[in-house]
Amino acid sequence: QQQVKQSPQSLIVQKGGISIINCAYENTAFDYFPWYQQFPGKGPALLIAIRPDVSEKKEGRFTISFNKSAKQFSLHIMDSQPGDSATYFCAAKGQTGANNLFFGTGTRLTVIP
Amino acid sequence: NAGVMQNPRHLVRRRGQEARLRCSPMKGHSHVYWYRQLPEEGLKFMVYLQKENIIDESGMPKERFSAEFPKEGPSILRIQQVVRGDSAAYFCASSPRAGSQETQYFGPGTRLLVL
Numbered sequence: 135q136q137q138v139k140q141s142p143q144s145l146i147v148q149k150g151g152i153s154i155i156n157c158a159y160e161n162t163a164f165d166y167f168p169w170y171q172q173f174p175g176k177g178p179a180l181l182i183a184i185r186p187d188v189s190e191k192k193e194g195r196f197t198i199s200f201n202k203s204a205k206q207f208s209l210h211i212m213d214s215q216p217g218d219s220a221t222y223f224c225a226a227k228g229q230t231g232a233n234n235l236f237f238g239t240g241t242r243l244t245v246i247p
Numbered sequence: 248n249a250g251v252m253q254n255p256r257h258l259v260r261r262r263g264q265e266a267r268l269r270c271s272p273m274k275g276h277s278h279v280y281w282y283r284q285l286p287e288e289g290l291k292f293m294v295y296l297q298k299e300n301i302i303d304e305s306g307m308p309k310e311r312f313s314a315e316f317p318k319e320g321p322s323i324l325r326i327q328q329v330v331r332g333d334s335a336a337y338f339c340a341s342s343p344r345a346g347s348q349e350t351q352y353f354g355p356g357t358r359l360l361v362l
Contacts (some may be wrong), residue, residue, distance in 0.1 A: 140289075166348040177251075177338050177353035178290065185348060223289055233345055234280060234303065237289035 137161060138226050140238025147245050153211040155241045157224035160205065165228035168235070169198065169209050172221045181222070182209070214245045249274065251341050251354035252321075259360045266326040266333070268357045272341030279322045280351060281307075281314060284336040296322060297345075329361045 140157045147153045157167075165186055170178035184191045184198040184207065191198045197210040211218055224238040252271040260266050272279050277298050282290040292306040296316040307314065311329075316322040326333055336358045340351035 168350065170353070175355075177253075177355045180350055180352065183350065228348070233278070233295055233342075233349070234292035234306065235282075235290070235340075235351060237282075237291070239289045240287075 136239070137236040138224060138238045140224050140241060142241060143239070144242045145244070147214045147243065149214065149216060149245055149247050151214050151245075153209075153214045153218065153243055153245070155209045155222055155224070155243070156206065157208065157226075157238050158204075158206045159226050159236075161226070162205070163228055164226040164236075166226070167198070167200065167207050168225050168227075169196075170223045170225060170237075172223065172240075178223060211243075214243075216245045216247055219243055219245050251276075251339055251352055253337075253339050253354035253357050255357060256355060257358050257360070259362065260329050261362050262330055263328050266329050266359055266361075268324040268326075268337050268339075268359070269321040270324070270339030270341075270354060271321045272339075273343075273352055276341035276343050276352075278342045278345055278349075279316050280340040280342075281322075281324050282338045282340065282353075284338060284356070286335075290338060293324070302345075326359075329359075331361050334359055334361045 168183035169181045171181045172178045195212045200207045221240045225235040281293040284290045294307045294314045295303040311327045336356045338356045340353045342349040
Protein backbone atom coordinates (compact mmCIF):
# COMPACT_ATOMS: atom_id res chain seq x y z
CA GLN A 135 0.00 0.00 0.00
CA GLN A 136 1.33 3.37 -1.03
CA GLN A 137 2.10 5.42 2.08
CA VAL A 138 2.67 8.62 0.10
CA LYS A 139 0.53 9.44 -2.92
CA GLN A 140 1.90 11.82 -5.54
CA SER A 141 0.31 13.60 -8.48
CA PRO A 142 0.45 14.32 -11.32
CA GLN A 143 2.43 11.52 -12.90
CA SER A 144 3.76 13.87 -15.55
CA LEU A 145 3.72 17.62 -16.02
CA ILE A 146 4.58 19.91 -18.91
CA VAL A 147 5.18 23.57 -18.16
CA GLN A 148 6.27 26.49 -20.28
CA LYS A 149 9.54 28.19 -19.41
CA GLY A 150 8.86 30.85 -16.81
CA GLY A 151 5.72 29.17 -15.55
CA ILE A 152 4.96 27.64 -12.17
CA SER A 153 5.25 23.89 -11.69
CA ILE A 154 3.12 22.40 -8.90
CA ILE A 155 3.41 18.84 -7.63
CA ASN A 156 1.17 17.49 -4.89
CA CYS A 157 1.57 14.76 -2.30
CA ALA A 158 -0.69 13.31 0.37
CA TYR A 159 -0.01 10.97 3.26
CA GLU A 160 -2.02 9.07 5.86
CA ASN A 161 0.42 8.31 8.65
CA THR A 162 0.31 11.12 11.22
CA ALA A 163 3.58 9.86 12.72
CA PHE A 164 5.49 11.22 9.72
CA ASP A 165 7.47 14.28 10.76
CA TYR A 166 9.91 14.94 7.96
CA PHE A 167 8.97 15.59 4.34
CA PRO A 168 11.79 15.93 1.80
CA TRP A 169 11.60 16.44 -1.94
CA TYR A 170 14.16 14.81 -4.19
CA GLN A 171 15.11 15.65 -7.77
CA GLN A 172 16.35 12.89 -10.05
CA PHE A 173 17.89 13.26 -13.49
CA PRO A 174 18.02 10.27 -15.85
CA GLY A 175 20.74 7.83 -14.87
CA LYS A 176 21.47 9.61 -11.60
CA GLY A 177 20.58 9.12 -7.97
CA PRO A 178 17.96 11.25 -6.20
CA ALA A 179 19.33 14.52 -4.85
CA LEU A 180 17.74 16.31 -1.91
CA LEU A 181 16.08 19.50 -3.11
CA ILE A 182 14.25 20.88 -0.11
CA ALA A 183 12.64 19.49 3.04
CA ILE A 184 10.07 20.60 5.58
CA ARG A 185 9.03 19.67 9.08
CA PRO A 186 5.37 19.80 10.13
CA ASP A 187 5.79 22.69 12.55
CA VAL A 188 5.91 25.16 9.64
CA SER A 189 3.43 25.69 6.82
CA GLU A 190 5.85 26.89 4.18
CA LYS A 191 9.52 26.77 3.35
CA LYS A 192 11.18 28.59 0.50
CA GLU A 193 14.64 28.12 -0.99
CA GLY A 194 15.28 30.14 -4.11
CA ARG A 195 12.70 29.22 -6.74
CA PHE A 196 11.51 26.18 -4.78
CA THR A 197 8.76 26.34 -2.15
CA ILE A 198 7.13 23.62 -0.08
CA SER A 199 3.64 24.26 1.20
CA PHE A 200 2.50 22.03 4.04
CA ASN A 201 -1.05 21.51 5.27
CA LYS A 202 -0.92 19.39 8.42
CA SER A 203 -4.69 19.12 8.92
CA ALA A 204 -5.22 17.92 5.35
CA LYS A 205 -2.09 15.75 5.44
CA GLN A 206 -0.93 17.23 2.17
CA PHE A 207 2.20 18.96 0.97
CA SER A 208 3.23 20.37 -2.36
CA LEU A 209 6.26 21.58 -4.26
CA HIS A 210 6.09 24.80 -6.23
CA ILE A 211 8.80 25.66 -8.74
CA MET A 212 8.62 29.29 -9.69
CA ASP A 213 9.99 30.61 -12.99
CA SER A 214 10.49 27.03 -14.22
CA GLN A 215 13.50 26.51 -16.47
CA PRO A 216 14.37 23.78 -19.00
CA GLY A 217 17.15 22.71 -16.63
CA ASP A 218 14.46 21.84 -14.07
CA SER A 219 13.25 19.03 -16.33
CA ALA A 220 13.64 15.94 -14.17
CA THR A 221 11.64 13.51 -12.08
CA TYR A 222 10.60 14.80 -8.67
CA PHE A 223 9.82 12.57 -5.72
CA CYS A 224 8.16 13.53 -2.50
CA ALA A 225 8.93 11.42 0.54
CA ALA A 226 8.07 11.11 4.21
CA LYS A 227 9.80 9.71 7.25
CA GLY A 228 9.23 9.41 10.93
CA GLN A 229 7.35 6.31 11.93
CA THR A 230 8.35 5.27 15.41
CA GLY A 231 11.20 2.80 15.21
CA ALA A 232 11.78 3.26 11.50
CA ASN A 233 14.33 5.37 9.70
CA ASN A 234 13.44 4.66 6.12
CA LEU A 235 11.91 7.06 3.64
CA PHE A 236 8.56 6.36 2.02
CA PHE A 237 8.58 7.73 -1.52
CA GLY A 238 5.83 8.89 -3.81
CA THR A 239 5.71 7.43 -7.30
CA GLY A 240 7.34 10.46 -8.91
CA THR A 241 6.39 13.27 -11.27
CA ARG A 242 8.20 13.67 -14.55
CA LEU A 243 8.49 17.40 -15.20
CA THR A 244 9.23 18.74 -18.65
CA VAL A 245 9.83 22.48 -19.05
CA ILE A 246 9.54 23.56 -22.66
CA PRO A 247 11.38 26.66 -23.91
CA ASN B 248 34.32 15.62 0.23
CA ALA B 249 33.12 12.66 -1.80
CA GLY B 250 29.47 11.77 -1.76
CA VAL B 251 27.98 8.31 -1.50
CA MET B 252 29.77 5.99 -3.90
CA GLN B 253 28.31 2.91 -5.49
CA ASN B 254 29.83 0.34 -7.78
CA PRO B 255 29.45 -1.04 -10.23
CA ARG B 256 27.25 1.54 -11.93
CA HIS B 257 25.90 -1.08 -14.31
CA LEU B 258 25.78 -4.83 -13.81
CA VAL B 259 24.55 -7.50 -16.19
CA ARG B 260 23.86 -10.98 -14.91
CA ARG B 261 22.27 -14.09 -16.33
CA ARG B 262 19.47 -15.80 -14.47
CA GLY B 263 20.81 -17.89 -11.62
CA GLN B 264 24.01 -15.90 -11.13
CA GLU B 265 24.89 -13.81 -8.11
CA ALA B 266 24.94 -10.01 -8.01
CA ARG B 267 27.05 -8.04 -5.53
CA LEU B 268 26.43 -4.33 -5.17
CA ARG B 269 28.76 -2.14 -3.14
CA CYS B 270 28.15 1.13 -1.34
CA SER B 271 30.61 3.42 0.41
CA PRO B 272 28.79 6.00 2.55
CA MET B 273 29.78 9.63 2.82
CA LYS B 274 32.70 10.32 5.11
CA GLY B 275 31.54 10.39 8.70
CA HIS B 276 28.29 8.57 7.97
CA SER B 277 27.72 5.28 9.76
CA HIS B 278 24.12 4.65 8.72
CA VAL B 279 23.38 3.04 5.36
CA TYR B 280 20.07 2.40 3.61
CA TRP B 281 19.36 0.40 0.47
CA TYR B 282 16.43 1.16 -1.83
CA ARG B 283 15.21 -0.43 -5.04
CA GLN B 284 13.65 1.48 -7.93
CA LEU B 285 11.71 -0.32 -10.59
CA PRO B 286 11.23 1.43 -13.95
CA GLU B 287 8.77 4.33 -13.75
CA GLU B 288 8.30 3.83 -10.00
CA GLY B 289 9.43 5.46 -6.79
CA LEU B 290 12.10 4.07 -4.54
CA LYS B 291 11.18 1.28 -2.15
CA PHE B 292 13.07 0.74 1.10
CA MET B 293 14.89 -2.54 1.47
CA VAL B 294 17.25 -2.52 4.45
CA TYR B 295 18.88 -0.21 7.00
CA LEU B 296 22.28 -1.00 8.47
CA GLN B 297 24.78 0.45 10.86
CA LYS B 298 28.34 -0.78 11.15
CA GLU B 299 28.20 -4.56 11.68
CA ASN B 300 24.47 -4.51 12.41
CA ILE B 301 21.27 -4.90 10.43
CA ILE B 302 18.77 -2.56 12.05
CA ASP B 303 15.73 -2.99 9.82
CA GLU B 304 15.37 -5.42 6.93
CA SER B 305 11.60 -5.26 6.69
CA GLY B 306 11.68 -4.26 3.01
CA MET B 307 14.04 -6.93 1.83
CA PRO B 308 12.78 -10.19 0.31
CA LYS B 309 13.34 -13.08 2.71
CA GLU B 310 14.99 -15.28 0.13
CA ARG B 311 18.03 -14.68 -2.06
CA PHE B 312 18.72 -11.17 -0.73
CA SER B 313 21.20 -10.31 2.01
CA ALA B 314 23.04 -7.20 3.15
CA GLU B 315 26.01 -6.43 5.32
CA PHE B 316 27.99 -3.43 6.50
CA PRO B 317 31.26 -4.68 7.95
CA LYS B 318 33.48 -2.81 10.35
CA GLU B 319 35.88 -2.10 7.50
CA GLY B 320 34.90 -1.60 3.91
CA PRO B 321 31.73 -0.85 1.99
CA SER B 322 28.22 -2.08 2.55
CA ILE B 323 27.31 -4.99 0.29
CA LEU B 324 23.90 -5.93 -1.08
CA ARG B 325 23.98 -9.48 -2.35
CA ILE B 326 21.39 -11.10 -4.56
CA GLN B 327 21.76 -14.81 -5.11
CA GLN B 328 20.28 -16.74 -8.06
CA VAL B 329 19.02 -13.61 -9.75
CA VAL B 330 15.78 -13.66 -11.71
CA ARG B 331 14.50 -11.25 -14.37
CA GLY B 332 12.29 -9.53 -11.81
CA ASP B 333 15.41 -8.39 -9.94
CA SER B 334 16.24 -6.02 -12.80
CA ALA B 335 16.07 -2.57 -11.27
CA ALA B 336 18.15 0.34 -10.07
CA TYR B 337 19.50 -0.17 -6.56
CA PHE B 338 20.32 2.95 -4.60
CA CYS B 339 22.27 3.31 -1.43
CA ALA B 340 21.86 6.28 0.92
CA SER B 341 23.72 7.30 4.03
CA SER B 342 23.21 9.59 7.00
CA PRO B 343 25.47 10.68 9.85
CA ARG B 344 22.98 9.74 12.55
CA ALA B 345 19.75 7.89 13.05
CA GLY B 346 16.56 9.80 13.61
CA SER B 347 13.36 10.58 11.79
CA GLN B 348 14.55 14.00 10.64
CA GLU B 349 18.00 13.07 9.43
CA THR B 350 18.64 13.72 5.77
CA GLN B 351 19.61 10.76 3.65
CA TYR B 352 22.09 11.35 0.84
CA PHE B 353 21.86 9.05 -2.15
CA GLY B 354 24.49 7.52 -4.36
CA PRO B 355 24.27 7.30 -8.16
CA GLY B 356 22.85 3.78 -8.07
CA THR B 357 23.66 0.43 -9.60
CA ARG B 358 21.53 -0.58 -12.55
CA LEU B 359 21.13 -4.34 -12.57
CA LEU B 360 19.98 -6.08 -15.70
CA VAL B 361 19.18 -9.77 -15.54
CA LEU B 362 19.15 -11.54 -18.89
